[in-house]
Amino acid sequence: MRPYIPKPTFAFCHSLLASRLLPSSAAAAPRPLLAVQALLTTAGLLPRHPELSLLALNSLLRALARRAASPSHPRLALALLRLMLSPASPLPAPDHLSFPFALSAAAALDGPDTPGAGAQLHALLRKGALFPADHYVTTALLQLYAPRPELARRVFDELPRREAIHYDLVIGAYARAGMAAEGLAVFRAMFADGVAPDAVVLTTAIAACAQAGARECGAWVHRYVERAAPELLGDAFVGSALVSMYAKCGCLEEAVRVFDGMPERNEYVWGTMVGAFAVHGMAAQAIACLERMAREDGVWPDGVAVLGALSACAHAGKVEDGLRLLKEMRRRYGVAPGHEHYSCTVDMLCRVGRLEDAVGLIRTMPMTPLASVWGSVLAGCRSCGNVDLAEVAARELEKLGAGADEGVYVQLSNIYLDANRKDDARRVRKLIGSRGFKKVPAYSAVEVDGEVASFVADDQAHPRRFEIWEVLQLLAHQMGQKPVNEEETLIAFL
Numbered sequence: 001m002r003p004y005i006p007k008p009t010f011a012f013c014h015s016l017l018a019s020r021l022l023p024s025s026a027a028a029a030p031r032p033l034l035a036v037q038a039l040l041t042t043a044g045l046l047p048r049h050p051e052l053s054l055l056a057l058n059s060l061l062r063a064l065a066r067r068a069a070s071p072s073h074p075r076l077a078l079a080l081l082r083l084m085l086s087p088a089s090p091l092p093a094p095d096h097l098s099f100p101f102a103l104s105a106a107a108a109l110d111g112p113d114t115p116g117a118g119a120q121l122h123a124l125l126r127k128g129a130l131f132p133a134d135h136y137v138t139t140a141l142l143q144l145y146a147p148r149p150e151l152a153r154r155v156f157d158e159l160p161r162r163e164a165i166h167y168d169l170v171i172g173a174y175a176r177a178g179m180a181a182e183g184l185a186v187f188r189a190m191f192a193d194g195v196a197p198d199a200v201v202l203t204t205a206i207a208a209c210a211q212a213g214a215r216e217c218g219a220w221v222h223r224y225v226e227r228a229a230p231e232l233l234g235d236a237f238v239g240s241a242l243v244s245m246y247a248k249c250g251c252l253e254e255a256v257r258v259f260d261g262m263p264e265r266n267e268y269v270w271g272t273m274v275g276a277f278a279v280h281g282m283a284a285q286a287i288a289c290l291e292r293m294a295r296e297d298g299v300w301p302d303g304v305a306v307l308g309a310l311s312a313c314a315h316a317g318k319v320e321d322g323l324r325l326l327k328e329m330r331r332r333y334g335v336a337p338g339h340e341h342y343s344c345t346v347d348m349l350c351r352v353g354r355l356e357d358a359v360g361l362i363r364t365m366p367m368t369p370l371a372s373v374w375g376s377v378l379a380g381c382r383s384c385g386n387v388d389l390a391e392v393a394a395r396e397l398e399k400l401g402a403g404a405d406e407g408v409y410v411q412l413s414n415i416y417l418d419a420n421r422k423d424d425a426r427r428v429r430k431l432i433g434s435r436g437f438k439k440v441p442a443y444s445a446v447e448v449d450g451e452v453a454s455f456v457a458d459d460q461a462h463p464r465r466f467e468i469w470e471v472l473q474l475l476a477h478q479m480g481q482k483p484v485n486e487e488e489t490l491i492a493f494l
Helices: 007-021 032-042 050-066 072-085 098-109 116-127 135-144 149-157 164-176 180-192 199-212 215-228 230-234 236-248 252-260 267-279 283-297 303-316 319-333 339-351 355-364 371-384 387-399 406-418 422-434 465-480 486-493
Strands: 443-448 451-456
Touching: 050 072, 050 098, 072 098, 098 116, 098 135, 116 135, 135 149, 135 164, 149 164, 149 180, 164 180, 164 199, 180 199, 199 215, 199 236, 215 230, 215 236, 230 236, 236 252, 236 267, 252 267, 267 283, 267 303, 283 303, 283 319, 303 319, 303 339, 319 339, 339 355, 339 371, 355 371, 371 387, 371 406, 387 406, 406 422
Parallel strands: none
Antiparallel strands: 443 451
16 A cells, blocks of 8 residues: 655645756756756655656646746756656656646747747657647647647647637637638638637637628627527627627627627726727727726726727827826826836827927836837827937837837838938938848738738739729729719719
């Protein structure tokens, strides 16, 4: 019969292992893994209780993988796994629960373009038949490859049995990479595979619809929830995703209807509704929500909700309302202004050409202004033709490390051109070329018959570019005419 090990002793073993393997500095413990075997033996786990030793090591792997604030912690997790894999080691071999923690550590270390440790673990898991058979391993692999959706999709396609979490991870990976349409294709395939989406998958899919501007697809998801799982309409995340999706797709009335129909609304839901009004520049309604929260649901605004109201003021040009809100937000709502609130207010002032007031507000900020603040100033300088302040903003952005963004120099070059300072503009353009900057082009998206089409300016590779050019020529011709009345305009357009 195995001797009983009290829980306090077992917990003490865990904390002792963690204290030895999580040094405050690399110099404090140059070879911390040497203590593992001794500690397990001293605690009575080796050699009499190998299963408890494995449990302790898995707990330690988990703690190390989650301490990603320091790169040494995930490295220690992988080093511990190598020790467990070694045939010469007396430690127990890792099981199917060990590898997900190791994959989390690899995800913390690998970059999006250098999946070194993660790729090695993937190969090891394939060789050991844990992939694609084990649920925990496959889920951890999808999380590892989330920054690279093409690799996540490859793992997904190899799964013999897919669950809702697998679809969610792939849809989210596509959406974060700006490939929302591909993510929605995976969501549609989910129904063909006979897998019912849960609240998490629905939230991710609705967010992808909002990103792609796929209103019809988002409305279909809404109808599906109403029919198959109406209780989820009261879920804070599903409901908020629907509100945000409808607002971003231009259907504010539908967003309000979903919001009003929710049985319980917390600060997150209210913040989403404030953001919906902000998207449409409805400052009065957004600020009114801050007062309605406490009156209707007993909820106080947080920093996100106040930021949404400030953004609404910026979009609507309600400068005085925005300045008043920034000044009174601490007293009225108990929310201290953060950098994002000051940044939004600076942007609001720059939008209406009040650059001196914006600079004055920057001087009063209790924290160091970051790139978002000076970026707003630089954008405002072009509208107002203020070259001197633009040069100051560009220098501040350079100090903050934002000089690696081509957009800063393009803005400055355009400001020089507007001021007829062609030599300075040419100098900045040469700087862009010498540093090898590459700017990702912005694009527009529109949904037609359930399919999302995207366009970039002067697109020479679009498969239907000749049709697009013909329509543009037709529209240019129509706009060049001068119709007699409104009815004639409509007939000519149709």
